[in-house]
Each structure stands twice: as structure tokens, then as C-alpha cells.
Amino acid sequence: xDRRDFLATGAVSTAGMLFFPGNLLAKEAKTxxxxxxxxxxxxxxxxxxxxxxxxxxxxxxxxxxxxxxxxLAFNDMIPxxxxxxxxxxxxxxxxxxxxxxxxxxxxxxxFVPWRMDGVPYVSQLPVMPKNEFIYEFVAEPEGTHFxxxxxxxxxxxxxxxxxxxxxxxxxxxxxEKFPYEREYTLVYSSHDTNYIREEMNGMLERMKQRSYxxxxxxxxxxxxxxxxxxxxxxxxxxxxxxxxxxxNRRSNAELPQANWFTVNGKSYPSTPYLFIKSGENIRVxxxxxxxxxxxxxxxxxxxxxxxxxxxxxxxxxxxxTVPLTPGKTFDIIIEGNNRGVWTFHDHDTxxxxxxxxxxxxxxxxxxxxxxxxxxxxxxxxxxxxxYNPNAGMGDMKEMDNQKMGNMNxxxxxxxxLPKIALDE
Amino acid sequence: MKKIIYIAILISGLANAQIxxxxxxxxxxxxxxxxxxxxxxxxAVTDFSDTQLLMGLSQKLYxxxxxxxxxxxxxxxxxxNLGEVFYNNIFMKLEDQTNVIKVGRxxxxxNLNEFPTLRDDDAQQFVYALNPFSDGVNTERDQYANVLDxxxxxxxxxxxxxxxxxFYDSLEPDDFxxxxxxxxxxxxxxxxxxxxxxxxxxxGLSYNNYFTDRPGYSNDFDSSVKNLLFSTIxxxxxxxxxxxxxxxxxxxxxxxxxxxxxxxxxxxTRTQSTSLFGTFRFLKQKLERPHYQISIGGGYKxxxxxxxxSDQLIFITNGFYxxxxxxxxxxxxxxxxxxxxxxxxxxxxxxxxxxALVYSFSQIFNKQFGDRExxxxxxxxxxx
Numbered sequence: 001x002d003r004r005d006f007l008a009t010g011a012v013s014t015a016g017m018l019f020f021p022g023n024l025l026a027k028e029a030k031t032x033x034x035x036x037x038x039x040x041x042x043x044x045x046x047x048x049x050x051x052x053x054x055x056x057x058x059x060x061x062x063x064x065x066x067x068x069x070x071x072l073a074f075n076d077m078i079p080x081x082x083x084x085x086x087x088x089x090x091x092x093x094x095x096x097x098x099x100x101x102x103x104x105x106x107x108x109x110x111f112v113p114w115r116m117d118g119v120p121y122v123s124q125l126p127v128m129p130k131n132e133f134i135y136e137f138v139a140e141p142e143g144t145h146f147x148x149x150x151x152x153x154x155x156x157x158x159x160x161x162x163x164x165x166x167x168x169x170x171x172x173x174x175x176e177k178f179p180y181e182r183e184y185t186l187v188y189s190s191h192d193t194n195y196i197r198e199e200m201n202g203m204l205e206r207m208k209q210r211s212y213x214x215x216x217x218x219x220x221x222x223x224x225x226x227x228x229x230x231x232x233x234x235x236x237x238x239x240x241x242x243x244x245x246x247x248n249r250r251s252n253a254e255l256p257q258a259n260w261f262t263v264n265g266k267s268y269p270s271t272p273y274l275f276i277k278s279g280e281n282i283r284v285x286x287x288x289x290x291x292x293x294x295x296x297x298x299x300x301x302x303x304x305x306x307x308x309x310x311x312x313x314x315x316x317x318x319x320x321t322v323p324l325t326p327g328k329t330f331d332i333i334i335e336g337n338n339r340g341v342w343t344f345h346d347h348d349t350x351x352x353x354x355x356x357x358x359x360x361x362x363x364x365x366x367x368x369x370x371x372x373x374x375x376x377x378x379x380x381x382x383x384x385x386x387y388n389p390n391a392g393m394g395d396m397k398e399m400d401n402q403k404m405g406n407m408n409x410x411x412x413x414x415x416x417l418p419k420i421a422l423d424e
Numbered sequence: 425m426k427k428i429i430y431i432a433i434l435i436s437g438l439a440n441a442q443i444x445x446x447x448x449x450x451x452x453x454x455x456x457x458x459x460x461x462x463x464x465x466x467x468a469v470t471d472f473s474d475t476q477l478l479m480g481l482s483q484k485l486y487x488x489x490x491x492x493x494x495x496x497x498x499x500x501x502x503x504x505n506l507g508e509v510f511y512n513n514i515f516m517k518l519e520d521q522t523n524v525i526k527v528g529r530x531x532x533x534x535n536l537n538e539f540p541t542l543r544d545d546d547a548q549q550f551v552y553a554l555n556p557f558s559d560g561v562n563t564e565r566d567q568y569a570n571v572l573d574x575x576x577x578x579x580x581x582x583x584x585x586x587x588x589x590x591f592y593d594s595l596e597p598d599d600f601x602x603x604x605x606x607x608x609x610x611x612x613x614x615x616x617x618x619x620x621x622x623x624x625x626x627x628g629l630s631y632n633n634y635f636t637d638r639p640g641y642s643n644d645f646d647s648s649v650k651n652l653l654f655s656t657i658x659x660x661x662x663x664x665x666x667x668x669x670x671x672x673x674x675x676x677x678x679x680x681x682x683x684x685x686x687x688x689x690x691x692x693t694r695t696q697s698t699s700l701f702g703t704f705r706f707l708k709q710k711l712e713r714p715h716y717q718i719s720i721g722g723g724y725k726x727x728x729x730x731x732x733x734s735d736q737l738i739f740i741t742n743g744f745y746x747x748x749x750x751x752x753x754x755x756x757x758x759x760x761x762x763x764x765x766x767x768x769x770x771x772x773x774x775x776x777x778x779x780a781l782v783y784s785f786s787q788i789f790n791k792q793f794g795d796r797e798x799x800x801x802x803x804x805x806x807x808x
Contacts, residue, residue, distance in 0.1 A: 060807065068807050200800055205799055208620065
């Protein structure tokens with residue numbers, strides 16, 4: 001048996017012990033992958049109103065195996081559950097604040113009545129600890145949108161308070177132009193987990209004190225940092241009050257510098273896969289709920305840009321890289337025309353990191369379900385000189401087949417792709 | 425040669441890949457003008473003793489424990505016999521959620537309470553179980569020791585600690601052997617939750633056993649000096665704006681019966697005594713920051729086994745006003761009264777007035793993990 005035969009035999013027998021043709025294409029893998037996407041939030045009908053319930057609570061989140069941090073999460077998940085309605089639906093969302101912090105919900109991109117816009121002290125008062133608020137609006141316009149907390153937005157959003165809001169059009173022009181059966185929502189974000197921890201601790205401590213003073217009727221505008229109008233604010237300053245952005249109040253030494261980059265709350269290797277078949281169109285809804293721009297690039301394909309901020313584009317165009325800026329949504333159509341496993345990632349590779357280490361972050365893959373298992377076997381198609389018995393490798397040329405096989409096994413594991421790499 | 429270069433590259437590569445630790449800096453500057461009446465101590469234009477600098481480097485270990493290396497220095501009193509600078513903290517700390525191990529020089533558990541005085545040693549003779557090996561030339565040798573300390577924490581608040589020390593021995597300064605052991609049990613509300621806890625903020629007991637060479641006794645236990653401490657902090661008014669607490673500590677020194685007169689400081693620390701000390705403190709906060717603080721306190725020390733009444737009394741009051749972040753201006757008045765042998769040893773009754781500028785700062789840079797006593801770790805899941 002020569003070395004090539006040995007490797008091939010080894011690959012078949014190893015894979016046979018698992019679910020051939022490999023984890024990624026197995027039914028179990030696809031089932032598990034569904035948990036990497038936000039599931040639609042169930043609703044009940046009250047007359048013509050679709051009623052949803054969102055609560056916010058503290059949560060321990062694990063973006064990648066082994067790394068945990070405290071977050072704020074809608075319905076105990078990051079991102080929050082997907083709200084999916086039809087254009088023109090009457091939507092009622094009961095929002096329950098289970099935390100000791102203030103929150104609101106802003107419906108990003110939705111034409112809500114202004115008192116439902118979720119901006120504290122502009123369109124409503126904050127939803128105080130252990131309180132509720134009912135948001136009501138008509139779902140329009142159609143398209144890909146999202147919701148997020150608008151209180152302490154710098155911290156609360158990156159802590160995890162965001163989720164997708166999809167307004168469907170039964171006569172969707174995009175679907176008519178690019179017929180598709182499957183679609184995926186990818187919500188991007190970036191997180192400074194150290195900033196989140198310090199800010200959450202500080203906020204919790206302050207809010208306990210503030211709630212105590214509120215109950216006693218001893219809480220003032222100056223303590224709160226909230227004034228009825230500019231005159232009141234200036235009058236306070238004349239009496240010696242210094243605004244919190246001057247020197248007398250807490251402040252973080254630096255603005256957040258993200259060290260984790262997530263898609264649907266997860267970082268590589270926990271990021272979702274986009275499954276596709278040859279000849280199939282899939283729609284991918286891209287949402288940036290974070291504060292960094294992501295230059296998303298798909299390998300091996302051009303995709304169709306079909307909607308911008310939820311607005312269908314009259315003349316879709318093709319590209320393979322898109323700058324998803326903060327607050328932006330894009331819809332793209334990927335045509336299954338180049339079978340394989342293709343990465344889809346931020347080309348600002350600083351964001352393809354976990355805690356500073358590459359690879360990680362928002363790296364994910366487009367996976368063809370009809371990929372023959374045979375193509376996953378490294379030794380059958382690789383140009384790697386390790387698999388060429390006549391190639392160099394210096395002293396290793398002297399190794400016999402058995403030893404070479406053992407060494408390959410040690411270095412590369414099973415003879416198949418793709419693998420999980422945590423340190424390049 | 426090739427091999428050597430390869431190893432050098434490997435080491436340099438690993439060195440470059442080091443995670444920068446959390447870097448903690450603490451600093452305290454105390455500058456006072458001292459005016460003494462009826463005292464043997466001279467007045468001082470600028471007294472900056474107790475000024476100190478502390479640096480800590482912390483990292484997570486591979487097994488979810490954390491380690492910290494601390495280096496601190498202090499500027500002692502001019503006549504302290506400690507030199508210009510005293511390295512008061514040089515220790516390593518290993519900890520996880522429920523265990524803490526300390527090795528090195530740091531504060532010994534001879535005091536369970538921090539009282540609101542201008543300097544740590546302003547009420548030294550009343551609030552510390554004093555080092556019976558020290559000649560009393562300075563106060564640092566009562567506060568700091570080379571320690572080996574293990575603490576286990578039950579339910580976030582119950583601290584059980586067993587510790588051994590090498591206290592500085594003035595007669596045998598090169599002796600670094602264990603000369604003290606002790607055990608303490610403390611209930612303590614975490615810092616972040618103290619402001620709103622009704623009544624009991626802290627309560628604790630500590631037992632210290634100093635292995636002295638008592639003439640006529642061969643058994644280690646019988647020949648030792650034993651101290652029992654009781655300490656408590658009570659929230660009289662737990663309030664985020666007007667906060668009032670009461671701190672109290674009692675120390676019973678089960679000293680040697682045979683010491684009935686004080687010839688030196690060794691006798692003072694080894695004779696039987698009972699110390700009581702307490703302070704009331706009012707802290708005014710404004711916009712979630714300290715605004716000013718007033719405290720008043722006093723103590724009494726009875727040395728009941730002496731042939732002559734030698735009891736001691738202290739009264740201390742002070743006030744601090746925050747001028748800006750970390751900077752305070754303060755005033756302190758202290759009255760001390762000594763009788764009999766203690767008057768011979770420590771001088772007559774003394775009035776001391778001090779006007780002080782104080783700077784205090786503590787900040788952690790490059791923070792990477794939460795503390796055990798963070799609200800998130802206390803009230804939600806602890807993250808290793």
C-alpha cells in the first residue's frame with residue numbers, strides 16, 4: 001500500500017465513524033446550524049393587532065466556546081428574537097424590563113408614530129427598572145430592519161440589546177426578480193467586553209442608589225443629569241453644578257475598543273453557516289447593529305445587491321464586497337453557481353479576530369449542500385507538497401509511508417475539510 | 425550555534441506573545457503641618473509620612489485562578505529607623521472565587537478595621553494587636569509582616585482565614601522564621617453593596633498567637649503572647665447621600681502575668697491589656713462622589729496587671745473636604761493621655777493639631793476580568 005492509498009483508506013474509515021461525508025454536510029450539522037440564527041418571535045392576535053412580548057434581562061453570553069461575559073439580552077438571547085411581520089400589520093410589543101437599569105426600544109427604519117420611537121427624553125421617558133411599556137405601530141415600510149435599546153446606547157447595544165425586524169411584502173419585487181426559497185438573517189455587532197463589564201457594574205451600582213433616592217423623593221435633576229430645559233440647566237451651572245462631562249463625575253478612561261466581533265451574537269468558530277445548493281438563490285439580510293464598519297466579502301462569487309436599508313433597489317447590481325456601516329442594512333442575493341465551501345468575512349481583518357487573535361470574529365462560510373464528499377478529502381485534491389511523495393520537505397523525504405501518515409495525522413487530523421483553526 | 429539561535433527566537437517569540445497584565449496603581453500622598461502642645465515630639469512644617477505608592481500586576485492563570493504581584497513602598501516617619509523608604513508590600517496573591525492565598529510582606533491581620541484617621545497609625549496603640557518582637561521605634565513593624573495567609577470565602581461574605589507570620593524581631597532582625605500564627609472569622613458585606621446594608625456591614629473575630637520566649641515556660645503555647653480581636657462596622661444610616669457608620673474594635677491581650685511594670689516597649693506589648701476604640705463617621709456625597717466627611721472617635725486602653733495605673737486614653741476628630749477628584753483638604757485634632765508607666769514610655773498628655781492635604785488614587789489599567797466583588801459577579805453568574 002503506498003502512502004496515498006493509506007491516507008485515502010484512513011480518511012474513509014475515519015469519516016465512516018462519523019456521519020460521512022463529514023460533519024459539515026450532515027443533517028445534524030444543518031439542524032444545529034438553525035440555532036445560530038434568531039428564531040421568529042411567536043405572537044398572539046388581539047383583534048387585528050399582532051401582539052409580541054419582549055423582555056430584557058441580564059444574561060451570561062458565550063460568543064465562542066470558553067469565553068463568557070455578562071450581557072443584556074432580549075428574551076435571554078443575542079441577538080434578540082426576530083420579529084417578522086407583513087407590511088401593514090398592526091404590531092403591539094409589550095416590553096418588560098426585568099433589569100435594574102433603564103431601557104427603551106427603538107424601531108430602526110420603521111415609520112412608527114413619533115411617541116413610539118424609543119428615544120428617552122425625546123419621544124418617551126425611559127422604561128424604568130421592573131417596569132413595562134407597550135409599543136404600537138403599523139409595520140411599514142417593507143424590508144430588513146432591526147430594533148435596539150436606545151438608552152445608554154453606546155453600552156446597551158454592544159451589550160447585546162438588538163434584534164432583527166423583518167417586514168415582508170407578499171408581493172416582494174426582490175423575490176419576483178430572484179426567486180428563492182431560503183433566506184438568512186445575519187446581524188453583525190462588535191463588543192468591547194471589558195468596557196461592557198465595567199460600564200454595567202457602574203450602571204448597576206448607580207441605579208441602585210438612584211432608585212433608592214427616587215423612592216424617597218430625594219432625586220434631583222442634577223443627580224440625574226436630566227433637565228427640563230436649557231434655562232434650568234444653565235441656572236444649575238450658575239449655582240455651581242458641573243455637567244458630568246466636565247471633571248467632577250465618573251468617566252471611562254477611553255471610548256470602547258471592540259475586542260469581539262459577532263454575527264448573530266457568535267464569533268468564529270461558532271458563527272452560522274449559509275447553506276446553498278447549486279442553482280439555488282438564497283437571500284441574505286445583513287444588519288449592522290454594532291458601531292464598527294464591516295467590509296463583507298464573499299469568496300468565489302459576485303452577489304446581487306437588492307435592497308439598501310430595507311428599500312428594494314430598482315436596479316440591483318453585482319459586487320463581492322460591501323461596506324456594512326453602523327446602523328445599515330443590506331439585502332443580497334447569492335446565486336449558487338460555484339460549488340464549494342466559501343468564506344464570507346470582514347475584509348477589515350482586524351475584525352476577524354477573537355480577543356485580538358486571528359482567526360475569529362465574523363468569519364463564516366457559504367456551504368454547498370450538494371458538494372460531493374469526495375471533494376472534502378484533502379489528499380485527493382490538494383496541491384500540498386506534503387501529499388506528493390516526490391516533493392521536497394527536506395529530511396522528511398527519508399520517512400517511510402507509515403511514519404509520514406502518522407505525521408500527517410498528527411498535524412492535520414482527519415483527511416478532510418473544512419477544519420476549525422484557532423490560531424494562524 | 426543553529427540550535428542556540430533557534431531557542432533564542434523561540435523565547436523571543438513567546439515573550440512577544442505575552443498578554444499585558446492588568447496594571448493597578450494606587451497612590452496616597454499625605455502632607456500635613458503638625459502643631460503639638462505638651463508634647464515631646466517637635467512641630468512639623470510638612471510631615472509626609474504615610475505617603476505611599478502601590479503597584480499591582482494581575483493576570484488570569486490557565487486554570488481559572490488569578491494571580492497578582494504587588495509591590496508597594498511607603499515613606500515612614502523620619503525617626504523610624506526604616507530608612508527613607510520602606511517596602512511595605514511585596515507579595516503574591518493567588519485567588520479564585522472562594523480561595524485567596526497571600527505570600528510575602530503585607531498588612532498582617534493584627535487589625536480588622538480601617539478607621540477614619542488621617543494616617544494609618546494615628547491610633548496605633550489602640551487598634552493593632554501589637555508586635556511583641558518590636559522595640560516600638562516605628563509603627564510599620566506592628567502593621568506589616570512577612571505573611572503566609574490562606575482565606576476561604578463562604579457565600580461571598582464569610583471569610584475564614586488561617587495565617588502565619590514572621591514579624592520583625594528587633595533583637596534578632598535576621599530571623600525570618602515563623603513567629604506568629606492566627607485564625608480569623610469575618611463576615612463582611614462586599615464593597616459594592618455596603619452603602620445600603622442595614623446595620624451590620626462587618627463583624628469579625630481574630631486570634632493571634634505570637635511565639636514569644638517566655639522565661640520559665642517551655643511549651644510554645646504557654647510561652648506565647650495571645651491576642652483576641654473583635655471588630656465590627658455598623659451602618660447607622662445607610663444612605664447614598666448622607667451616610668453614617670460606626671466602627672468599633674476591641675483587643676484583648678492575654679499577656680504575661682509576670683509583667684507588672686513597663687520598662688520598655690517589649691513589656692508594653694506583652695503585658696495584659698484591653699483596648700477599645702470606636703469612631704462615628706458622617707460622609708456627605710454629592711453627585712455620587714464624596715463631598716465631605718466628619719468623624720469623631722476615641723479609645724481606652726486598660727493595662728490591668730500593672731502595679732501602677734497606666735491606662736491610656738485617646739480622643740480623635742477630623743474632617744475632610746473634597747476639593748477635586750482624589751484631592752482632599754483635612755483637619756485633625758488628637759488628644760492622648762497616658763498614666764503611670766505609659767507616661768514614662770510614651771510621654772505626657774498631648775494635644776496635636778494637623779492641617780493636611782491628601783491625595784488618594786487607585787486605578788486599574790488594561791482591565792481584563794471582573795473582580796470577585798463586582799455586582800455582576802456577586803448578583804449574577806460568577807465568571808471565572
